[in-house]
Amino acid sequence: MNIQTKPILQVRDISKTFGAIKAVNGVSFDVQPGEILGLIGPNGSGKSTLFNCILGQLTPDTGTVEVKGQSVSGKRACDLNKLGVGRTFQQLSVFPDMTVLDNIIAAGQEHKGTLLGRLFGAPDAGLTAEADKLIAFFRLQHLRDTRAGSLSYGQQKLVDAAMAFMAGPGLVLLDEPAGGVNLTMLANLKDRLIAFNREHGTTFVVIEHNMEFVMSLCTRIIVLAEGAIIAEGRPDEIKSNQTVIDAYLGG
Amino acid sequence: MSQFFQVMLSGLSTGSIYALAAIGFTLVWQAAQTVNFAQGEFVMLPAFFVLIGIHALGLPLWLALIFGLIVAVIVLGVLFKQVIVQPMLPDGGLPLIIATMALGILLKESVKEFYGAEAQPYPQLFPLDAITIGGAVISVQDVMNLVVAVVVVIGLTMFLNRTRTGRCMQATAQNPGVAEILGVNIRRMVLYTFLINAGLAALASFLISPIYLAKFSNGESIGMIAFIAAIVGGFNQIRGAIAGGLLIGVVDNITATYITAEYRAAVPLLLLIGIILLKPEGLLGTKEGRAV
Amino acid sequence: MLRTWKAPLLAILGLILLLLAPIGQGNYIIYTLCSWMVFSIAAMGLNLTLGYAGQISLAQAAFMAIGAYTVAIMTLAGWHWVVAAPIGVFFCFVIGLALGFPALRVKGHFLAFITLAFNTLVFLVARNEDWLTGGALGKVGMPRPSFFGFGTGQQISFYYFTLVIFVIAALLMYGIVRSPWGRAFKALRENPVRAESLGLDTRMITLLAFAIGSAYGGLAGALISPLVQFIEPGSFAVHHSLRILLMVVVGGSGFFYGPMLGAAVVILMPEVLRFTEGYYLIIYAVMVIVLMVFCPSGLIGVYGKLRDRFFPKVVVRADMQQGAQL
Numbered sequence: 001m002n003i004q005t006k007p008i009l010q011v012r013d014i015s016k017t018f019g020a021i022k023a024v025n026g027v028s029f030d031v032q033p034g035e036i037l038g039l040i041g042p043n044g045s046g047k048s049t050l051f052n053c054i055l056g057q058l059t060p061d062t063g064t065v066e067v068k069g070q071s072v073s074g075k076r077a078c079d080l081n082k083l084g085v086g087r088t089f090q091q092l093s094v095f096p097d098m099t100v101l102d103n104i105i106a107a108g109q110e111h112k113g114t115l116l117g118r119l120f121g122a123p124d125a126g127l128t129a130e131a132d133k134l135i136a137f138f139r140l141q142h143l144r145d146t147r148a149g150s151l152s153y154g155q156q157k158l159v160d161a162a163m164a165f166m167a168g169p170g171l172v173l174l175d176e177p178a179g180g181v182n183l184t185m186l187a188n189l190k191d192r193l194i195a196f197n198r199e200h201g202t203t204f205v206v207i208e209h210n211m212e213f214v215m216s217l218c219t220r221i222i223v224l225a226e227g228a229i230i231a232e233g234r235p236d237e238i239k240s241n242q243t244v245i246d247a248y249l250g251g
Numbered sequence: 252m253s254q255f256f257q258v259m260l261s262g263l264s265t266g267s268i269y270a271l272a273a274i275g276f277t278l279v280w281q282a283a284q285t286v287n288f289a290q291g292e293f294v295m296l297p298a299f300f301v302l303i304g305i306h307a308l309g310l311p312l313w314l315a316l317i318f319g320l321i322v323a324v325i326v327l328g329v330l331f332k333q334v335i336v337q338p339m340l341p342d343g344g345l346p347l348i349i350a351t352m353a354l355g356i357l358l359k360e361s362v363k364e365f366y367g368a369e370a371q372p373y374p375q376l377f378p379l380d381a382i383t384i385g386g387a388v389i390s391v392q393d394v395m396n397l398v399v400a401v402v403v404v405i406g407l408t409m410f411l412n413r414t415r416t417g418r419c420m421q422a423t424a425q426n427p428g429v430a431e432i433l434g435v436n437i438r439r440m441v442l443y444t445f446l447i448n449a450g451l452a453a454l455a456s457f458l459i460s461p462i463y464l465a466k467f468s469n470g471e472s473i474g475m476i477a478f479i480a481a482i483v484g485g486f487n488q489i490r491g492a493i494a495g496g497l498l499i500g501v502v503d504n505i506t507a508t509y510i511t512a513e514y515r516a517a518v519p520l521l522l523l524i525g526i527i528l529l530k531p532e533g534l535l536g537t538k539e540g541r542a543v
Numbered sequence: 544m545l546r547t548w549k550a551p552l553l554a555i556l557g558l559i560l561l562l563l564a565p566i567g568q569g570n571y572i573i574y575t576l577c578s579w580m581v582f583s584i585a586a587m588g589l590n591l592t593l594g595y596a597g598q599i600s601l602a603q604a605a606f607m608a609i610g611a612y613t614v615a616i617m618t619l620a621g622w623h624w625v626v627a628a629p630i631g632v633f634f635c636f637v638i639g640l641a642l643g644f645p646a647l648r649v650k651g652h653f654l655a656f657i658t659l660a661f662n663t664l665v666f667l668v669a670r671n672e673d674w675l676t677g678g679a680l681g682k683v684g685m686p687r688p689s690f691f692g693f694g695t696g697q698q699i700s701f702y703y704f705t706l707v708i709f710v711i712a713a714l715l716m717y718g719i720v721r722s723p724w725g726r727a728f729k730a731l732r733e734n735p736v737r738a739e740s741l742g743l744d745t746r747m748i749t750l751l752a753f754a755i756g757s758a759y760g761g762l763a764g765a766l767i768s769p770l771v772q773f774i775e776p777g778s779f780a781v782h783h784s785l786r787i788l789l790m791v792v793v794g795g796s797g798f799f800y801g802p803m804l805g806a807a808v809v810i811l812m813p814e815v816l817r818f819t820e821g822y823y824l825i826i827y828a829v830m831v832i833v834l835m836v837f838c839p840s841g842l843i844g845v846y847g848k849l850r851d852r853f854f855p856k857v858v859v860r861a862d863m864q865q866g867a868q869l
Contacts, residue, residue: 055740081742093737095730106730109723110742115751118723125723163741286652338836345597346839348652349792350832356785357828364821471781475663478656486651513671520660524645527657531649 006069008033008171008203014053014063015227016046023049024060025227031171036197036204038214038235041224042247047207048090050224051175055087056080067171081111084170088160088177096149100140100159103148104131108166127166134162138192154185161189165196171203178210186210190217215239223247253387258508259501264393265462266500267400271455272473273480273492274404275448281487282424282444285336286348289355290452291474295467296358297323297453298373298460299366305374312374320453328449332442355470362467370464376457396458403454404493407447411489420444472516479523485536494535498522561706570698574770577702579810580709581766586790586802587716588759593788594796595720595728596752598647602658603760603787605665606635608779610764612669615682615774624688628765635761639754647750654753662781669776681775685768695769705766712762719755720799724748732797789827793834795841804842 007030016024024046031037039047052058054065056077064073067083086107095103109118109125118125135144138158143151148159157177164172177193178186190213196202208214214221215235223231223238225247231238238244276290287293300322304315335354339347377395381388411417422430423440431437455473463469480499485491499519507515526533565573589603613631618624642661646654669676676682687695688704695701719725727748730738739745768774786809794805813823838844 057736057740076744077736077740078742078744081740087740089737089740093734095733095737097733098726098729102726102729105723106726106738107741109726110744115744115747118727119719121723123721123723123725166741286655288655335832335836345593345599346835348599348655349788350835352785352788353828353831353835356789357825357832360822360824360828364825475659479660482653482656514667517664517667520664523660524657527649527653528645531645531653 005033007031008068009054009205010064010066011050011054012064012066014050014060014065016049016053016058016060022227024053027063027224027227027229029222029229029232031203031205033203034197034201035220036193036206036218038218038221039205039207039224040209040211040214040221040238043209044226045224046227047224048175051087051173051207055085055173078110084111085173086164086166086171087173088164088175090175090179092153092156092160094148094151094156094159094163096147098148099145100135100148100151101128101131101144103159104134104162104166107163111166131166134165137196138162139188154181157181157185158189158192161192165202171205174204174206176207176209178208178213186213193217254508256387257389258504260387260389260397261393262501262504263497264396264500265459265504266497267397267404268455268459268496269473269476269480269500270493270496271400271403271451271458272477273484273496274407274489275451275455276477277481277486277489277492278424278444279448280481282420283332283336283340283441285351287448288348288351288474289358289470290477291470291472292355292358293323293327293449293452293470294455294459294473294477295465295470296327296362297456298465299362299371301457301460302366302371302373302465312376316457319457320450323453323456324446324449326449327452328446329442331449332445336445355474359467359470366467368467370466373460373465375461377461392461399454399458403451407451408489416440416443476519479519483522483526483533485533487537488533488535491533491535495533498534558710565699565702573698573702575810575814577698577705577766577770579806580705581763581770582787582790582806582810583803584709584712584766585760585763585787586794586806587712588756588763589787590756590791590796590798590802591716591719591759592753592756593791594798594801595725595732596749596756597732598749598753599652599655599788600658600753600756601655601781601784601788602642602662602665602757604779604781604783605658605662606639606757606760607764607767607783608665608669608774608776609635609638610761611768611774611779612676612682612764613761614765614768615685616675618685618688618768619682624765624769625690628762631765632758632761635764636754636758639757640750642757643750643753647746647753658784659781662779662784666776666780669779676776679776681773682768683773685772685774687769687772701770705770708762708766712759716759717799728752789831791841792831793827793841795843797840798843801841801843808842 009031011030012028014024014027015022027046027050039050041047049058053060053063056072056075056079059074064071066072067080067085070083072080072083095106098106105124105127108127108130113121113125132144135141138161140155140158140162143155148156151159161174161177164174177189181189193204194217197204206214206218218235221233221235221238222229223241223244230247231241231244233241272290272294275293276287279285279287297319301315301319304310304318305312308315308318310318331354335350336347339350375392377392379390379392381390383389411421419430419435420440420443422433422435423437427437430440459473460469476499480495481492482495483498484493484495499522502518502522503515506518564576585603585607589600592598592600610628610631613634614624614627617627617630642657643654646657670679672678687701689695690704693700695704720728727738727743730741730743731745731748735745767778790805790809791802792805793808794803795801809827812826834841834845838848840847
């Protein structure tokens with residue numbers, strides 16, 4: 001990894017307060033293109049709030065965010081997507097009444113061209129081939145034309161991830177992708193994430209609680225506690241970091 | 252000058268009645284996420300209960316009023332909540348709003364078909380005398396309307412802020428999840444909100460029908476004004492509803508007296524469009540408002 | 544809802560029925576059929592706004608008024624319907640954009656109130672501005688258009704003219720719904736936060752849906768002028784916007800054929816069930832309330848539920864098809 005390259009994501013001094021609670025307190029970090037960054041921390045450490053602030057679901061009180069060198073502070077979520085940023089949500093966010101194929105096409109169709117242009121374009125926005133490639137990548141071919149709401153939880157998680165990938169390649173933020181997923185599916189998911197990263201050079205930022213998942217997936221880890229960064233480094237460094245151990249196990 | 256004072260007072264008086272309707276509307280919106288499009292008909296209907304009490308049951312006026320109030324609270328409060336709102340609350344949103352629109356039509360057409368299409372004479376609550384203060388002729392009715400409305404609003408505000416139940420209601424409106432964890436019976440709080448709305452609507456009905464007579468179509472105009480008053484004042488605040496109601500009452504009267512009769516009804520409409528364009532949270536509203 | 548191959552077949556059957564319907568019928572029935580098609584167009588537009596984009600508009604009658612009065616004024620001054628109608632439709636589209644833009648910026652159902660106010664305003668202007676609209680007396684005697692020498696003065700020829708416009712409007716609507724916009728609307732309805740995070744400009748698509756829906760109202764109004772040949776403010780009051788809303792909701796909001804079904808119910812029922820005179824609005828209101836409580840997707844939704852009950856499509860849980868390999 002060339003340290004001279006410009007970071008794909010630059011977060012500077014983000015803070016967000018809810019009433020009396022300071023959820024995020026002056027967080028700053030860079031993300032280099034192609035890395036898989038893990039964001040971990042105990043519950044309530046502000047990880048999801050931080051994501052929401054970066055991605056436009058929430059407006060931060062202070063701070064700036066730059067994606068590929070462009071400022072995205074205050075931009076709406078749909079504009080961020082146009083820059084090549086995708087995300088998954090903590091709660092499953094597939095569209096239950098649409099087929100898996102439709103879900104993935106829906107995830108990609110707004111990314112290119114104009115809204116008005118799409119009115120006159122092909123019904124699938126020319127994305128069937130690309131969607132099928134992604135479906136094959138996640139080994140979901142047999143579920144292609146099935147209603148997404150009738151899939152198992154783990155399969156929906158895969159569809160969720162596929163949807164986030166359609167906005168890329170570029171930057172994908174994953175909010176607790178391993179939540180509630182059984183071991184076999186977890187291994188499958190991790191394998192697909194790493195493969196996608198190798199094939200397309202997509203940058204991932206992952207919020208997770210599952211230590212084992214994070215440690216084996218990520219190339220770099222940032223630890224949050226009470227809204228602030230307390231440690232940063234490679235997985236093996238973090239594992240042995242005393243501050244981190246205290247924050248997780250201590251009072 | 253004295254004429255202006257007259258017009259102002261008269262406007263404040265009608266405005267205070269509008270405010271009652273607007274407050275009820277705002278409460279139900281806040282506490283039950285119900286945009287009640289039938290609010291106008293809720294104000295039209297209780298007067299007819301009173302008329303039924305007088306003509307069909309032969310009750311004296313004071314008893315008929317109580318009868319009307321009780322029936323209104325049961326039908327427009329309990330029944331409305333249990334039969335229409337409660338089953339739809341979890342799925343919420345659009346179907347509920349449409350159901351209230353249909354309810355408004357139902358109430359309006361039912362009165363038209365089953366009672367009559369003509370405006371019905373309605374007994375005066377207050378003597379029709381006028382008193383003169385410094386050259387201005389003021390009707391006792393205007394003063395009494397204002398007094399009654401003010402007393403009710405003060406009573407309601409005290410209830411909401413000073414009593415335990417009132418504060419529980421406010422907690423339910425602001426954050427039902429947390430309120431429930433803290434032991435508040437939110438279903439009951441929501442029910443109380445609907446009861447209060449029915450009561451306010453009934454009161455507004457009793458005060459305004461002597462002026463405009465009881466007619467099945469009253470709901471359209473009163474409903475529109477209640478919505479506008481609530482939005483212009485500030486959709487998530489009760490004092491917004493009060494301010495909005497008074498403002499519209501005064502502006503409407505001033506327009507009718509000094510400016511135009513034909514486009515009198517247009518002024519509140521333009522106020523609404525203006526507010527949504529310039530300050531959507533209303534004159535007294537706060538930007539955050541109630542998070543959806 | 545309909546299993547895929549049946550849909551185009553039914554559409555063609557429906558078209559054939561419509562082509563044959565007026566033959567041998569009396570003028571009044573043909574007039575009622577025209578009325579049904581005109582209101583179907585208005586309801587189709589409102590369905591786009593309400594059923595697809597999820598916004599309440601209470602001004603569809605006002606947009607009909609704008610279309611109707613534009614056509615009336617222009618055709619009475621000698622312009623052909625073919626020139627007047629698009630102008631009326633265009634006015635409605637632009638006004639829709641102007642009304643929708645401030646209302647849709649804000650969270651909440653503000654569009655409902657703004658359109659309610661707008662409808663009342665249009666009514667007031669129509670009633671007061673005699674010089675423009677003929678005031679309370681309205682406009683009378685709008686000429687029926689003729690095309691390449693074929694007049695539409697006869698009720699049956701006007702029927703076929705209306706049918707052509709109706710089919711064009713329906714095809715356009717079908718084109719909108721089949722395009723990626725249809726998928727975007729679905730996403731918007733099922734999970735608006737996710738839809739926006741996937742790049743959908745939710746505000747813009749909603750605004751455009753409302754503007755197009757309003758334009759359809761204008762088209763319906765443009766047809767009403769020559770159909771009835773008499774328009775007055777009372778025909779476009781708020782009450783009528785509510786009626787069109789009822790059509791969309793009863794038929795099935797969000798379904799392509801919903802508005803046509805709903806318009807048929809609302810227009811034809813009073814004709815068919817004469818004894819319900821005066822009560823039919825009460826019947827609809829009750830119908831809507833019951834539908835909203837039990838089956839908000841209208842009559843088409845009821846059909847779907849009944850069909851699934853008696854002819855269930857057995858769906859094996861998709862993940863089980865390959866065994867429990869996950």
